Amino acid sequence: MNAGADIATTTVTMVDALNLALRDSMTExxxxxxxxxxxxxxxxxxxxxxxxxxxxxKDRCFDMPIAEAGIMGVAIGMTALGLRPVVEMQFDxxxxxxxxxxxxxxxxLRNRTEGRWPVPIVVRVPYGGGIGAVEHHSDSSEAYFxxxxxxxxxxxxxxGDAYTLLREAIAQDxxxxxxxxxxxxxxxxxxxxxxxxxxxxxxxxIRREGEDATLITYGPSLSVCLAAAKAAAAEGYxxxxxxxxxxxxxxxxxxxxxxxxxxxGIVVHESAGYCGVGAEITARLTELCFDIxxxxxxxxxxxxxxxxxxxxxxxHLPSVSRILDALADIL
Amino acid sequence: xxxxxxxxxxxxxxxxxxxxxxxxxxxxxxMIIGRRLDRQASNLAKQGYLTVYPSSLGQEACQVAAAQxxxxxxWLFPTYRDSVAMFTHxxxxxxxxxxxxxxxxxxxxxxxxxxxxxxxxxATHCAHAVGLAMASVKKGEKRVAMALCGDGATSEGDFHExxxxxxxFKAPVVFFVQHNGYAISTPSRRQFRAKSLAxxxxxxxxxxxxxxxxxxxxxxxxxxxxxxxxxNGFGPVLVEARTYRVSPHTNADDPDRYRNRSEAEPWxxxxxxxxxxxxLTAQGRLxxxxxxxxxxxxxxxxxxxxxxxxxxxEADPARLFAHVYADPPPHLQEQRIAVLSEEYVA
Numbered sequence: 001m002n003a004g005a006d007i008a009t010t011t012v013t014m015v016d017a018l019n020l021a022l023r024d025s026m027t028e029x030x031x032x033x034x035x036x037x038x039x040x041x042x043x044x045x046x047x048x049x050x051x052x053x054x055x056x057x058k059d060r061c062f063d064m065p066i067a068e069a070g071i072m073g074v075a076i077g078m079t080a081l082g083l084r085p086v087v088e089m090q091f092d093x094x095x096x097x098x099x100x101x102x103x104x105x106x107x108x109l110r111n112r113t114e115g116r117w118p119v120p121i122v123v124r125v126p127y128g129g130g131i132g133a134v135e136h137h138s139d140s141s142e143a144y145f146x147x148x149x150x151x152x153x154x155x156x157x158x159x160g161d162a163y164t165l166l167r168e169a170i171a172q173d174x175x176x177x178x179x180x181x182x183x184x185x186x187x188x189x190x191x192x193x194x195x196x197x198x199x200x201x202x203x204x205x206i207r208r209e210g211e212d213a214t215l216i217t218y219g220p221s222l223s224v225c226l227a228a229a230k231a232a233a234a235e236g237y238x239x240x241x242x243x244x245x246x247x248x249x250x251x252x253x254x255x256x257x258x259x260x261x262x263x264x265g266i267v268v269h270e271s272a273g274y275c276g277v278g279a280e281i282t283a284r285l286t287e288l289c290f291d292i293x294x295x296x297x298x299x300x301x302x303x304x305x306x307x308x309x310x311x312x313x314x315x316h317l318p319s320v321s322r323i324l325d326a327l328a329d330i331l
Numbered sequence: 332x333x334x335x336x337x338x339x340x341x342x343x344x345x346x347x348x349x350x351x352x353x354x355x356x357x358x359x360x361x362m363i364i365g366r367r368l369d370r371q372a373s374n375l376a377k378q379g380y381l382t383v384y385p386s387s388l389g390q391e392a393c394q395v396a397a398a399q400x401x402x403x404x405x406w407l408f409p410t411y412r413d414s415v416a417m418f419t420h421x422x423x424x425x426x427x428x429x430x431x432x433x434x435x436x437x438x439x440x441x442x443x444x445x446x447x448x449x450x451x452x453x454a455t456h457c458a459h460a461v462g463l464a465m466a467s468v469k470k471g472e473k474r475v476a477m478a479l480c481g482d483g484a485t486s487e488g489d490f491h492e493x494x495x496x497x498x499x500f501k502a503p504v505v506f507f508v509q510h511n512g513y514a515i516s517t518p519s520r521r522q523f524r525a526k527s528l529a530x531x532x533x534x535x536x537x538x539x540x541x542x543x544x545x546x547x548x549x550x551x552x553x554x555x556x557x558x559x560x561x562x563n564g565f566g567p568v569l570v571e572a573r574t575y576r577v578s579p580h581t582n583a584d585d586p587d588r589y590r591n592r593s594e595a596e597p598w599x600x601x602x603x604x605x606x607x608x609x610x611l612t613a614q615g616r617l618x619x620x621x622x623x624x625x626x627x628x629x630x631x632x633x634x635x636x637x638x639x640x641x642x643x644x645e646a647d648p649a650r651l652f653a654h655v656y657a658d659p660p661p662h663l664q665e666q667r668i669a670v671l672s673e674e675y676v677a
Contacts, residue, residue, distance in 0.1 A: 033469070059469050065499055070458050070492030077462020080406070080442065081470060097488070104452050105459070112436040112448055115654040149663075150655055173657035249660030284662075 014162045015185045018048045018124075021166035022086065026056050029084065032170060034061040036071060036088030036124075045090055046126055046185055068094060072101035075121050076109065084120045086170060092127040093136035099144070106175045107150030118173045122166070126182040127155075128220040128270050130317055132310040139307055140271035142219075145177040146247045146280075153247040155179040157222035159189035161245060181220035203245070204254040210240025213264040213327055216255050216281060218244040221268045221318050228323035237331060247277055255281070256288045263294035264330045268318045273301035295330035350552060352616055358399060358547050359607050359617070360625045362391040365415035366604060367629035368424055371636050372414065372431070376582040380640050382433045385412045389577030392547040392603035393509045395419050397479055400505075400554035402562070406445045408460040408478040412509075413449070416479060420446055424632070425639045434644035453484040457493035457506060464502035464561075475561045477505045477554075483514025485531070486522050494569065498535040503561035506569045507554065509544060511576035516589040528571040537567050544572025545603045548610070574598075 012020075026032045034052055036044070040063040043050030052061035064071045068089060075085035089095030102123065109119050129138035146153045152174050156162040162180070169176035207222065208229050215225040222243050229239040240262065242255055259265050265285060267278035278299040285297055300318045308316045369386050376384035387394050390412075398407060398419035407413075407420050417427045422439050429438025430449055437448035450456035460478035467474035484490055485508060497504045508528050512519055525531060532539025538560060542553040550572055557568035575598035579586045611617035652659070652667035659667075 065492075065496055067492040067496060069455075069489050070461075070496045073455060073458020073489060073493065074462035074465060074496060077459035077464075077476070078466040080447075080459075080463045081466040081472075081474075083466050083469070100452065100489075101455060101458070105455060108436075109448075110657070111654045113441055113654075114435065114437075114650070115657075116440045116442060118657060152656070152660075250662070252661070 011188045011190055013186050013188050014159045015048055017159045017163040018166055021163045025170040031082055031084045033083055034086045035064050037066055037090045039088050068098040069101050072098035076105050079119045086122045088124045091137045092125055092139040092141055095125055103148050107148045119175050120173045121175045122169045122178050124178045127179045128181045129313050130183040135307050142179055142247050143271055143276045152176045155219035157219050157243050183220050204251040205243050207243045208241040211238045213239045214258040214262045215241045215266050215268055217268040224318055225268050228320045231320055252284055259289045260292055263292055266298040266326050268300045270302045272304045273299050274304045298326045300326050358395055361395040361419045362604050363625050364629045365391050365418055367633045368418055369415055371633040375640050381431045383581045384431055385581045386578035387412050387415050390509055390574045392550050393544045393572045393574055396551035396554050397507055400551055400558050405475045406463055408447045408456045409449055410479055411449045411451050413479050424636050454480055454487035454490040457490055460504050461493050461497045461502050464504045465500055473562055475503045475558050479507050482510040482519040482522055485528055494535045497567040498537045501566040504567040505557045505561055508571045509574055510571050511574050513576050515580045532569040539569045541571045544574030545601045547603055547607045
């Protein structure tokens with residue numbers, strides 16, 4: 001692991017950036033505790049928590065029995081005495097046993113107690129496919145959480161955002177489901193991890209300016225969208241890309257401003273399209289921008305099927321060619 | 332009965348339990364007041380002043396002992412049937428009943444009262460108790476968390492996960508199961524095959540105790556021991572109190588569909604209040620005047636409860652949005668403004 005001082009000048013992976021965010025948060029606030037399955041000595045199956053037990057001790061970063069609902073429930077109980085737990089669900093689909101705790105308590109305890117019992121918990125979830133993994137290691141479940149009032153849903157698409165968004169998630173008092181695109185874990189960035197958090201959750205960022213159409217995306221689909229925009233440019237189309245960075249809150253202003261210029265938009269994400277995040281974004285932007293839209297907002301998403309086996313997943317995931325096809329329909 | 336199921340424990344706390352006369356009188360007083368308030372709440376539910384009320388009639392020894400076994404820094408994690416424990420834990424009865432009044436989900440400050448809101452989902456709060464206990468240890472405090480649940484909740488996965496995690500971390504938690512025979516209509520023989528729920532402690536490597544939950548003296552003795560065992564670092568304790576749910580599940584339930592009325596008779600003969608009253612009277616430790624004073628106080632509190640519950644709660648729609656988030660997303664702010672400006676037509 002790179003030390004904080006070096007990181008400004010070295011290439012880091014998203015895993016390194018997340019690890020540093022945890023370190024910096026734990027150093028800053030002794031109430032921050034990290035736990036989950038295999039996060040201690042091993043450092044997590046993706047090594048995001050590598051070395052934290054060594055640095056901060058077994059009472060700050062520790063392994064739990066394999067009991068996701070119990071892990072989530074324990075985290076909630078800890079907040080009564082002021083701790084700020086960051087828990088890891090080992091894989092997207094392994095987090096499902098904890099959903100009752102998240103939906104019935106994590107999301108609702110602040111409201112239930114009229115602000116007297118806040119639950120500042122971050123649930124880190126490695127998510128998404130494209131890594132040739134088995135059925136239960138590839139899900140994108142952000143829509144379930146986005147549908148649950150009381151939760152925030154963040155997802156970084158770049159190494160820099162991985163650091164700043166996680167720091168921000170840990171520092172705030174609302175519970176955050178933090179989706180880490182596992183196919184980007186080993187992405188490297190020359191980009192130094194910013195010292196001060198520049199990402200403001202709720203504020204989308206324009207990753208590429210464009211005058212002809214706007215791609216609206218987040219997390220693992222950002223790189224696909226950027227590649228599609230590049231391919232479209234080769235064909236003479238100027239396509240912009242917006243990275244939402246957080247699904248809840250949804251920064252509709254940035255997206256609507258871009259649509260006001262292009263009149264054409266496509267929402268892109270890996271999770272299922274039916275009743276998905278893209279459906280909400282499309283509906284809201286249509287309400288806001290109906291008069292200026294040149295074409296119906298399109299969606300390029302994962303198919304409405306259970307996650308496919310690795311040899312078939314390219315048919316499921318949004319791809320450059322599917323995005324170009326959708327652009328061809330509206331341009 | 333007090334079957335200790337000692338297993339591969341690292342240690343065993345055997346404190347010098349000496350119940351004072353004052354403790355027994357306090358127990359009796361809280362049971363009489365608790366039962367009276369419980370009856371008042373049932374009546375208020377039937378009259379429409381509470382949306383529903385799950386009574387703990389017949390379980391007063393468990394309810395009162397749970398609250399009175401705790402020390403001044405300890406936390407209670409109750410279920411929907413544990414209102415009497417919460418009254419005994421010195422929370423204003425109106426605030427305890429806030430959820431059941433339909434006023435708000437929780438009417439009191441959990442941190443100020445060291446009491447979690449009633450848990451409606453079964454057993455999920457057991458893990459919260461473990462988390463609080465683990466946080467207490469991390470902070471170098473000596474708090475104990477007591478999680479209450481019924482026999483039905485022991486079938487839930489969260490119950491198992493909570494006990495297992497508490498055992499692994501030696502968390503200072505007492506899991507107090509009021510085995511009252513029914514989960515709504517399902518009898519406990521359809522919940523588990525174990526001879527005793529306390530036996531389940533063996534599987535977790537923790538201390539398990541079984542006690543007659545209609546015997547206040549036995550129940551508070553066992554619970555006090557359990558609390559001090561947990562507090563002194565010997566790990567969690569599972570306590571099973573055998574009792575009986577004399578009342579329906581709630582005022583909306585019809586127990587005639589699933590059990591014979593005669594079934595309650597032996598339990599009524601072992602009524603916890605009658606037993607303690609009889610014991611203290613036989614010992615010459617309870618004057619008739621004292622009993623009358625307690626009953627008068629109970630009447631007064633019940634009347635006060637009725638008076639205050641009958642005042643219609645203020646229904647302020649701004650509350651709907653005030654605490655969903657510390658920092659609400661923009662779409663909630665829009666909806667808040669919309670709700671505040673709309674005129675409600677039923």
